[in-house]
Amino acid sequence: MTEAATPVSEHHHADVSGGWLRPAVFGAMDGLVTNIALIAGVGGGGVAPRNIVLTGFAGLVAGAISMALGEYTSVQSQNEQVAAEVAKERRELERNPAGEARELADAWVERGLPRELAEQVAEVLRDNPEEALRVHVQEELGVDADERPSPWTAALSSFLCFSVGAVVPLLSYLLGFSSLWLALGVGGVGLFVAGALVARFTRRRWWVSGGRQLLLGAAATAATYLVGRLIGVGVS
Template identity: 65%
Template sequence: MTAGAPTPPPSTAEAHEHSHADVSGGWLRAAVFGAMDGLVTNTALVAGVGGGGASSRAIVLSGVASLVAGAISMALGEYTSVKTQNEQLDLEVEKERRELERNPEGELAELIAMLRVRGVDERLAHEVAVQLSRDPETALRLHVVAELGLNPEDKPSPSVAAVSSFLTFATGALIPLVPFLLGSSLLWAALVCGGVGLFAAGAISARFTPRAWWYAGLRQLLFGAVAAGITYLIGSAIGVAVS
């Protein structure tokens, strides 16, 4: 650009592409929750069963049973939860659609008020609301997003959430069992594996949050340690009582 040349108006600026992380409660939430739950569940289970004096074979058997049952339960729970949320959103969308059909003036006034709250002056808010309301689907989407905080066109997939939860729970639950599956009979080795997995899972999850990786890792390790410690004490007490 030569010196003194006029600056192009903002309208001629090129839009740049960018993306955001999944925050709609889809695969990411299910994957993080599944991995954490699998790690905590089986690390605590190994601690409790091992603390009770069970053999390596019994620990592996109970751990694998917990892995399979927990992964299936998590997948079914996630599928049902997301499916129910989507169905509830569909119900609210239809309710809003009926309101737009029965009371268009009231809904127009509501849309104007939404724009005014966001800093648009009254005259412009009225013009924009009238223009947007010419397309019923656009008006419907704006009302739903503003009132429910959810976009009806961006619903999470129940199947994706279920599969993510199943796979990550199974992976997390497998980690504390690795030493036993490799032939070790040392309880502390399994607990160390579980602790490393918990720290790593927490650190990885920090990538999607403003938290420092070490803080998220230590927090998850602490949660798992508390669960494993309590379960170990209970298992030890039961083992002594029934011996």
């Protein structure tokens, strides 16, 4: 009687190379912190609720556009730099394939692979230029030449998430309330919830991640409120 085959355990990893998570998280957090702090600053200076809302929406639009443009430029520049290095590595493989194979084998030997095996694998790769290029780029640059983040994805993620984050502290004003402290409290809840949601991707404790974001946002809010209060008293 043959034994039943042990089922193979399958697991899946999150997509960490798509280029959306970092700008989305950064955008949402920046939108929350920026507008909470902005509202605290102008509110601390004694500005009327109507003007606080106007200031908040101006900050939302300006910040979302700035974040999107910054993310697009950053990711596109990084991709262009990687493309230039990949082209350089391709030329080296065409000019000196034997030397590049030795370089790759030496790198593997330094990591503990037996030299004979490392040289065999490097020689096999020599006969497959495209795969050799991919492996060399991975080993020397630490990137996958076929999986580069999209600058458009990064820009759109940042724009949308900044906008969502920035509108949260304005919600109480939009619902007809005029209390600055209520708006800041809503913003604080938004910071905690956003941090807790990030923990789903990072596998950290949700309350630790949420508390960290709340603490950082509170520090920024306190600083801008104090500045707004001092300026408001000084010009009144």
